[in-house]
Amino acid sequence: MKKRHRIAAAALLACLACLACAGAASAQSGVTLYGVADASVEFVNHAGTVPTAANGFNPGPANQVVRLNSGGLSGSRWGLRGVEDLGQGLKVNFVLESGFNLDTGTLQQSGRLFGRQAFVGLQSATLGQLSLGRQYTSLFDSMANFVPAYFATQYEPVVMLTGANFREDNTIKYSGTFGALTAVAHWSFGTGLALPQVVAGGAAIGGNGENPGQFRRDSAYGAALTYGAGPLAAALGYDQFNPSIGSGSGSFRKAAAALSYSFGPARLIGGYRWGQNQGATGAVIGRDDYYWVGGIYQVTPALSLTLEYAYDNLKNLYGNSALANPWQLNLIAGYSLSKRTDLYFTAAYARNAGLALDSASIGFANSLSLGNSYAPASGQSSMLGMAVGIRHKF
Template identity: 70%
Template sequence: MKLSGNLSKLNLALIAVGAICAGSAHAQSGVTLYGVADMNVEFANHVGTVPSAANKFNAGPSNSVYRMDSGGLSGSRWGLRGTEDLGNGMKSVFVLESGFNLDTGTSQQSSRLFGRQAYVGVQSTRFGQVTFGRQYTSIFEGLANFVPASFATQYEPIVMLTGANFREDNTIKYSGQFGPVSALAHWSFGTGLALPTTVANGPLLGGNGEVPGQFRRDTAYGAALTYIAGPVGVAVAYDQFNPTISNPLTAAALGSGSFKKATIAGSYAFGPAKIMGGYRWGQNKDQNGGLIERDDFYWIGANYQVTPALGLTLEYDYDHVKRFFASTSTPNPWQVAFIADYTLSKRTDVYLTTAYAKNAGLGLDSAMIGYANSLSLGNSYTLASGQSNMLGVAVGIRHKF
């Protein structure tokens, strides 16, 4: 009888909690829970370790790896998004989005709780949207529909194209849709990006910014315009990041550099196919205006919907390195990637993704981008010492909710 009484009390408690939750859900009817769970098994060859002071900036011997990876076509994530109607065509909006490693259950984006996105703002049906928080840069969002692999997590050279600062803390962002034209602009008071040195005598880059008396430190800004009407699409974008340049031995800040990128891209759709490509100009300078890096990046590729369930993607990326520190003869990295994606239902698909990279690791990971792919993903795509190419193949499953 005593046990039965306790169960009755438990049932009453559960009913009360359910009623509270139901009332909360009704009061916040504009809130949506969403996410992606993406997992694959991968093979990659000629893999080394990220160069650092600890290993004397030596990538080490070549190895093949067989591993389980979180995020092949999409980064695994969960999030909350919501809106509230304020009247007169105005809404308040928010997004909280957390990236995680599905294979280990750990957080991504330097263990941030909401490292993918975290912002709040207001939206007008007439004038557009203004948001505040951790957000994607204008160049990243503006190019999303002009890259064949759609910024697929595993092998896409996102950092080479947009910069490692494609997500930024402390950001004010504007976005507006005016017929076929989309306008984007943003300003970050401090990007929150910090990269260790991966070359001998190279500087530490980035930091938290927002330092009293040093307004420029780790700031960033950019803008993008896109035009999509019928089968034709065009995009232009500019991005600038002013990272802290620090002494690698003492970590003392020396000043702010200027990392600049400008791009133009286009697309054309016909029948079940869509071709797209573009060009990105890049120039990185140190705190004294000295040239660190100058390159021209190109990409081209296509999507083809073979059947309603089967889609194919092919993408070629090439970087013409004009200068990297003192070198004007750095081998030009390039990569070809292929994706076959088969839809099982509206929310679940299976896929094969593969890429071959020359003069860099997969995703064009190298000292040119501070090995940012390897450092952020937690899986090395660093070319081993003495190697000049890398092949990766992965088979996976993705579920969206």
């Protein structure tokens, strides 16, 4: 009888120990809800429609536009971020992030539920993280903190710098931080990006990828390094996208380098990006050199000013080597009402392209993604935009 009592007591102690362990594990795990709600009222001049084969590649007459937009400084989003501590320096984490239009309540990123990010990963305290899902490219990660406007949604030429494939489906990604150095590398089995034909003699670009017997089609890969120690920081990145073009696939390559230097309340930033696009036969269908420079100045703890100049030396677009080079000047003034809420004014002037340097050279990807055309109207070579807005982070 006593033996049975001892066995029962031991079993009870074992159960309590298991519950204690489970409680400790759950205390080190959790899920966080987060997001951004950002809306602005915008004025744009000289706006046309995106040229496609359906309208004869004619953007139509110039119009002035006053509209309510979602996402002036940050894309409106909500997300779930979770982590589980497995012990011994290992963690499992995930991110599900949904982009939405605050002005209409509709989904962004072509209607994806979690179009901004959707991945699960295993992280080591010493070796870095391996993650799988829809993720940002290595080039995007490395350059995000090396443009003055920090890839602000409304007028930032992010697609010109990184390519329209800066988010990719079906991606395996590694990232690790070792002291002042961070390394990132990724591979996508199929980016999920598709852009229509926007210029006569051009081509529709991209697709879903992951086609049987066509491993290369719509695949992509890249790698990057960033370094930061004291006031000086630097970044290097490379990206290659192999989009569907007709019955074959092309090769879109980009390599970028950037520097920044901080002193007092100011930070100066500049960079260069080399780009070359080849069609399915290997012929060069795009070649450019992109430069940017600017700075951020914290006038007061609440008020910040950002100025950014971007210039693209467009050497070749579908055989045309005589195109005018696009450039843009962008200004942002932000005023913090609290740690989570700010008001802002942003303005940009673009020459030889639409705002955010949207043009045929990037397949009008900004206009197609945002749903607000920045395509210059027929006969127009410049565009001015201004917006005032409010952003709340939660």
